[in-house]
Amino acid sequence: MFGADETDALKEQQTDNESRIGMLKREFAEHPSKGLTPARLYRILEDAERGDIKAQHELFDDMEEKDPQIAADLGKRRQLAAEMEWQIVAPDGANAQEKKAAEFCADVFSGIEVEDLIIEMGSGIGHGWANLELPWSIDGGRRIIEQPIFRPHSWFRLPLDNQQELRLRDNSATGAPLWPLGWVQHRHRAKAGYVSRSGLLRVLAWPYLFQNYALGDLAELLEIYGLPARIGTYPRNATSKERATLLRAVTTLGHRAAGIIPEGMQIEFKEAANGKSDLFESMMRWCERAKGKAILGSTLTSGTGEGTNTNALGNVHERSQQSLLRSDARQYAGTICRDILWPMAALNFGIEDRRRAPRFFLDPGDTEDFKLLSESLPVFVDLGAKIPSWWLHEKTRIPQAEEGEEVLQRSVKPAPPESLTALAALKGQSEADDPQAQQIARLEREARKPVEDMVEVIRRKVEQASSLEELRDSLIEAWPEMDSAALADAMAQALAAAALAGRYEILEDL
Numbered sequence: 001m002f003g004a005d006e007t008d009a010l011k012e013q014q015t016d017n018e019s020r021i022g023m024l025k026r027e028f029a030e031h032p033s034k035g036l037t038p039a040r041l042y043r044i045l046e047d048a049e050r051g052d053i054k055a056q057h058e059l060f061d062d063m064e065e066k067d068p069q070i071a072a073d074l075g076k077r078r079q080l081a082a083e084m085e086w087q088i089v090a091p092d093g094a095n096a097q098e099k100k101a102a103e104f105c106a107d108v109f110s111g112i113e114v115e116d117l118i119i120e121m122g123s124g125i126g127h128g129w130a131n132l133e134l135p136w137s138i139d140g141g142r143r144i145i146e147q148p149i150f151r152p153h154s155w156f157r158l159p160l161d162n163q164q165e166l167r168l169r170d171n172s173a174t175g176a177p178l179w180p181l182g183w184v185q186h187r188h189r190a191k192a193g194y195v196s197r198s199g200l201l202r203v204l205a206w207p208y209l210f211q212n213y214a215l216g217d218l219a220e221l222l223e224i225y226g227l228p229a230r231i232g233t234y235p236r237n238a239t240s241k242e243r244a245t246l247l248r249a250v251t252t253l254g255h256r257a258a259g260i261i262p263e264g265m266q267i268e269f270k271e272a273a274n275g276k277s278d279l280f281e282s283m284m285r286w287c288e289r290a291k292g293k294a295i296l297g298s299t300l301t302s303g304t305g306e307g308t309n310t311n312a313l314g315n316v317h318e319r320s321q322q323s324l325l326r327s328d329a330r331q332y333a334g335t336i337c338r339d340i341l342w343p344m345a346a347l348n349f350g351i352e353d354r355r356r357a358p359r360f361f362l363d364p365g366d367t368e369d370f371k372l373l374s375e376s377l378p379v380f381v382d383l384g385a386k387i388p389s390w391w392l393h394e395k396t397r398i399p400q401a402e403e404g405e406e407v408l409q410r411s412v413k414p415a416p417p418e419s420l421t422a423l424a425a426l427k428g429q430s431e432a433d434d435p436q437a438q439q440i441a442r443l444e445r446e447a448r449k450p451v452e453d454m455v456e457v458i459r460r461k462v463e464q465a466s467s468l469e470e471l472r473d474s475l476i477e478a479w480p481e482m483d484s485a486a487l488a489d490a491m492a493q494a495l496a497a498a499a500l501a502g503r504y505e506i507l508e509d510l
Contacts (some may be wrong), residue, residue, distance in 0.1 A: 009182025010136045010347075015151065018171045019381040024155045030055070033062035041209055051160050054169070057153035058126055060201040063208050070204060073295040078122030081328045082115040084362040088341065091356050101345040102358040103166035108144045108344065118362075120150040121332055126296075128151050128199030131166065132184040134340070144159050145340060161308055163194040181343050188328075203294050211287035215343030234265045255497045256506040296321055321479065322364070335359040370396065383459075438460075443494045450487035457482055 008014075011197070015021060032044060032055050034153045041059075048056035062072050088109060124130035130147035134191045156166045159174040166185065167175030171193065177183065177359055232246040246265050282353035342357035373395065393400050401407045407429055465471035 002401065003180075003505075006326055007181065009134065013133050013135060013149075014168065014176075014179045014182050015133060015155075021168050021176060026168060028059065029154065031062055032059045033066060036209060036212070038209065041205055045202065045205070049163075049194075051158040051163075051196075054154045055158060056196070056202070057127055059205065060153070060199065063201060064126065067208055067211075067291075070295070071289055072128050073292060074122075074200075074340075077125055077295065077324065077328060077486040078119050080325050081122060081332060081362065082118040084118075084329060084364060087363070088358050089361065091359060094385060095357075097349050098345075098351065099360075100357055101349040101351055104142070104348065105341050105344055105358045107350075112145075112147055117336075119330055120148070121184070121186045121335065122200075122328070124186045125190050125328070126150050126199055126201040126204075127194075128187070128188060128191065128197070128202075129153075129166065129195055130184075130186045131156065131178075132186075134182055134184060134210055135179075140455055143344065145344065148340075158196060163196065164197060183349070184335060184339040186339075187334070200294055201445055201485055204291050207287040207290045207294075211284050214283035216285070232265065238265070241418075267371055272488050297324055326364050329364055333360045340368070443497070445491040446493075448492070450483060454482050454484070454487070 001093075015024065024397060032040070036059075044055045044059055086108040086109075088102055090099045094102070120132060120493060121130050130150070132150050132152075134148055135146045137141055137146055138144070157169045157175045159167060161174075167177055167178075170176045187195070187198070191203065193200050194314070230250045231249045234243055234246050238246075294421060337360050338354065342351070342354045345351040345357045357372070373392075377387065378426060379393070390400070392398075392455055414420060458475065461474045461478060465474055
């Protein structure tokens with residue numbers, strides 16, 4: 001299945017080749033965010049589209065280090081996925097060999113820091129991709145992987161003829177192709193596009209730049225805000241040395257409140273500079289909201305709302321965040337199945353079809369509202385819905401009991417003592433002889449038939465309707481057909497009986 005030229009990664013790591021790519025381990029980041037301008041940012045992004053992605057991804061690393069909001073929001077998405085419970089299972093309808101492969105892979109993963117693996121793969125949310133090198137070893141005659149090693153994004157480039165293939169940077173113009181079986185190549189689809197344009201941080205680069213401009217302008221405003229202007233005047237015949245002395249005095253006077261100047265010179269204090277920071281703060285708030293929307297899909301999951309019902313909107317946005325989290329989990333699981341589990345299953349158990357390889361799952365922990373489910377299910381069952389029990393177990397995440405396992409049972413109420421049974425019988429007999437109880441029972445019988453007829457009409461309309469609008473219109477049309485006269489007559493008799501009974505009780509108390 002794997003040729004001799006495709007198993008080099010089983011013997012050594014590709015980055016151990018000092019002659020071609022060993023220089024990558026001795027590189028230092030150039031930090032392109034220093035002195036970043038719109039023109040330079042445009043040039044960095046354009047170079048990435050032409051295959052040179054080093055500066056772009058070094059900029060992305062700088063952005064996450066320098067911007068607390070980007071670091072917090074991206075970290076939130078990575079950490080939430082890393083905290084999920086994981087499991088490795090055999091495919092549906094697995095044979096004995098496939099079940100053994102799943103058990104073997106689960107045992108190997110028990111010795112791996114899966115949380116670290118997910119967090120490192122999660123860097124692909126911002127960068128668009130993440131590559132981790134696989135170290136292989138032999139245990140008990142079988143090939144196993146050890147902890148995957150994260151490799152910096154700046155180590156890679158794109159060949160000019162293929163914008164979808166990542167290669168290691170070496171001394172060539174196109175880079176070294178990645179060895180099969182040697183890498184976890186995670187492509188995170190947070191944004192569609194070629195590899196160089198698929199990272200969220202590419203979207204965040206412009207708000208990051210604008211916010212830094214606004215922050216710098218605000219800092220400059222705060223530095224001079226409220227300080228009086230200091231203007232020095234000197235005679236026309238003042239020498240250069242005297243003018244320099246005056247300039248130093250004007251400069252240091254604002255900080256030290258003391259200075260000396262030659263006779264004949266003077267310093268005037270003008271009115272304090274007036275200015276407002278609203279413009280800069282507004283720009284910074286816009287940038288923060290833009291970054292929060294790009295990463296988490298909303299602003300209330302990354303900050304507080306202003307002038308809004310943050311509780312209601314927060315619940316909506318929380319559900320949006322949960323959908324992002326589920327998408328992230330599925331993408332991580334797909335990469336792990338393809339690049340880790342399938343190679344181990346193929347090398348050790350001869351499973352050539354990737355679809356029959358063990359499957360990796362991250363459990364987002366979403367469960368249905370038990371109270372709502374317990375109240376609504378009996379209604380659907382009474383209406384005739386045929387609901388399989390496996391669906392209920394899947395929704396509630398309650399495992400089905402294996403053969404012979406003890407199961408929970410409903411508690412049986414103890415039988416009432418004979419004395420209580422006799423008392424209940426006497427009470428029932430007295431109620432049967434009570435004229436008031438007899439009247440209530442008669443009115444119930446008279447009202448039951450018209451109510452059942454109306455419910456039957458409504459049930460038929462519900463079954464026939466294909467939308468809420470159609471159901472509404474059909475109920476309005478069916479209203480004249482419903483016989484409400486009998487129900488109205490029964491209700492009138494009940495109200496009259498209630499009024500007479502009330503008067504009778506009042507007269508008895510007099």
